[in-house]
Structures are given as structure tokens and as C-alpha cells.
Amino acid sequence: MEHLISCKGLTKTYGKTQALQDVNLEIPAGGGIVGLLGPNGSGKTTLIKILTGLLQPTAGQARVCGCEIGVETKAVVSYLSDFYSLNEGYTVREELDYYSDFFTDFDRLKAETMLRDLGIASTSKVKTLSKGTKEKLALILTLSRNARLYIFDEPIAGVDPAAREYVLETILSNRSENSTILLSTHLISEIEQYFDHVIFLRQGRVVLDGPAQKVREEHGKSIDALFREVFKWIY
């Protein structure tokens, strides 16, 4: 069976610090929201960076859509970092041009519709936008790609509760069909109901990996409660 994401013996060290230790994962294709859960420093961002080709593993192998991570996988992965990275010197329209040029799966019409709905003028300079508007713009650009895999690194960590709801709704209602969302967070209660699959990371190791419903049934508690139990010694 082909997997959308597969990791075998994935290890990443920074000097003497082991960020990831022998991570083995298999996430199937075909839709769903995968929660990558763990406290700060558990290796979530490192794993995401490896999957997006921004970091090379020290050992082991990661594949997306059966391909080794590289230029080809970048063409099918839509990634939103926790920095909401944008070309600050561009106007909103130029930002759309940039995405249209480099991502063949970018749906410009969809992006323009979403921007219009939010009242973001295409002539505005990105650097003049407020932090919240920049976050929305980055989110729109990421979701306007008809990608196979969307990766969101802590999309709701730095935003207020009202904005969290907007971010989650936008993600859920605008992703392309049959796509998979890998979403890292430590704010589980806000999003638990949407998870189809959960992965718990602790000190660079996968401590739990399975369908959300199965996890709830087997442990007789919510993902949030289980998370608190697993990580209670860390805090």
C-alpha cells in the first residue's frame, strides 16, 4: 500500500541534541486531518521541516507520495510555517503572481475570491498589512493550492480565540478534495474534534500513532485528556 507520508528510522541530531530518534511513520493518502501533537521541543517542527525539504535528516528516510523529499515533493506539498512567510516587498497581487508562477497547482481565482471576501486589496503592500491580515494572506495562499498534502506548523498558536476559529474554519472548508492535512499543535482541545488521525511525539520519539477514533475508544478518553496524561511529567 502506498502511503502519503512514510518515515523509516528518521533521526535528526543538532550537535549532541537528538531532535528526532528513530521515527517510523506511515500516513495513508486519501483525506483526513492528521494531528501532530507534542509539547514544545518534542520534534514536531523538525519533522515538518524534514517533510518539507527544509532540513535533511541525520539518518533514516522520509518519503512523500512515494518520492524522496526534494523538488518533486515540494511541488505537491503546501506548507505554512509558524512564521507566515511572505515576500514582504511585494504587493498582494505580486504575491499571487509569485505563487502562480512557482506552483502549478495554485488556484488564483480561489485566492482572489477569498481575498475579496476578507476585503484585502490586491494593491496593498504586504509589509503595510497588519500581523493578522498577513496571517490571513499566508493562509489563503497556502490553501489556494490544490495540493496533495497541506502542512501547517502551529497555525493557531499565536492567535486569539476568535482568530483561531477563523483559521480552523478556513483550513477545513478550503482544502482540496482527497488532500491530507498534517497539522502540528499543542492546543488540542480547540481542534480535537476534527482529527482523523493523531501522532504523539515526545522527546523526538513517536509514542502514539493511530486513527483518532480508535485512540479514543481504546483509551476511553478524549485526545486532549490522553495528551495531558502522556505529557504531564514534562511540565
Place this chain on the structure above:
Amino acid sequence: MDLLNDTFFVDTPTTSPLPEEDYRQNGKLKNVRGRILKKLLKYEFKYYLKPMLIALAALFAVATILCVLGCFLTAEDIGGTGEALRVLFWAFSLLLFVFGSLFVMLFPFILAHKRYKKQFFTAEGYLTLSIPASAQEHILAKRIAAYVMASVASVLVSIALLLSLIPIFLLAANGALGTMQPIQVDLNVGDVIYSLLQSLIWPLLFLALEGGYLCWEHRGLKKWMVALLVAGIYILSMFANIFFGSLFFELSPEVLDLIYEIGKWVLLAVEMGALYLLFLYETKTLQKKINLK
């Protein structure tokens, strides 16, 4: 409950074909790859366009003012006690203009370095490095654009300097500066090609500093080591040229010429090779070592 060993595996079937296969079957991926460098270059040149146009327009405006001012101040019918002072003022302005011109010549490198840092070392790097382009394509696009802009700036700065010096040429034409002998240069095709290739080196050396910076930032090599290595090879090659030339000074002029000819091409190849090695090392560092904060 031992969650460390409590692992579930999902048996949901794959529901759709792999997108890469789609791309490959339709030849889309190949087309996309072919155009990536072109697209990267488009955005690189776009970045330089506005600031360079402003800098060059300002330079030409000042050159024109200096030219008109110079023609006026050095005209024969202008005399009086303040003449020397006016000419001195013009000459001083010209000197400042030369320094300004040098800055405009270096401006593309400043812009190049600024962009390099912004795109690979700041949050913008998350977007830059997420686009489906290889490290080689990223670096190559930046080098080509910076090099072309530096070359264009050099040519235009030279023209602006010539424009500002028109009054001096007019004085010379009127015989005010004495009789000037025409300069005769005996050049062959080989010399021209060699000079052109040799002139490629210095801007590339400057751009190599970025490579050194990247390697240092990502623990590939110590700060500036790569750039110093290349610069060192370049400087050593010049000394070697002189040294080996002097060793054979007792030989006949024909043999000396031959040694010199071979030597200069070998050294040029060494310089180019060093720059190529730097390019390889830099792209490998970008690909393997980068870790955006």
C-alpha cells in the same frame, strides 16, 4: 498504560493516484522543471530593476549637470578672478562624482547580498525554499542576475563618467591640454577572450563572499574561509605568474611568450575551477545544512 509501545497503524486504503505519476505521465513536471530557472531569474531581475534604475538615473542626471557645468566653467570667454575657483569647484564635484560612480558600480553587489541574506536567512526563507526549485537553481539564478546587473552597471557608469568628462575632452580637442598621442593597443583574439574571462573573476569573487557567509552560518566552514580561499588562489596566481616569469627570464622571448601564454590560461582555469568548487559547496550547504530559525 505503556504509551511508548502503544502504536496503532492505519489501514485506510490509498484513494487516489500519486500526483508525481500524473505529472510525469503528462510531462508536466518536466516542463515545470525546465522553466523554474527562468522564473527565478525573472524575480531576481525584478528585484534589482527599481533600485538600479533610480541609482543610474541619479548618476546620469548628475553627470549631465557636471557636463553642462564643466562646459560653462571651462569656456574660454569666462574669465575674471573667480575662474580658478569655479574650475576647482567643478574638479572637486567631478571627484565626488567618481566616488559616487564607484558606489553605483558596487550597488548591485550590496543589493545581491541583501537579497541573499533575506531569502536564505530570515523567515522569508521558509517560502523561498518551499518552492520546487533546487539549491543549484536558487544559487545560479542569484549569481546570474547579480552578475548581469553588475556588468550593466559597470558599462553605464563608464558612459556616465565619459559624459561628465566631456569638458575635458573639449579642452583637449581645443589644444588646451597640449598635444595628445593616440594610444596604440596591439590585441589579438586570444588576448581579448582572456581579458574577458579574467574580468569575470572579480565580481564572482565578490559574490563568493555570500557562499562563505552561507557556509559559516550553517557550520559548513568558518566565516569567509571559502571566499578567502578563492581570493587567495587568485592573488597567488598573479604572484606565481610574475615569479615563474622571472625564473625563465634568460630564455628567448619566444619561449617566454609561450610559457606566459600557457601559464595565464592554466591559472585562469584554476581560478574558474576554484569558483566552481565554491558553487558546488555552497549549493550542497544550502541543500544539506540549512536550518531556518
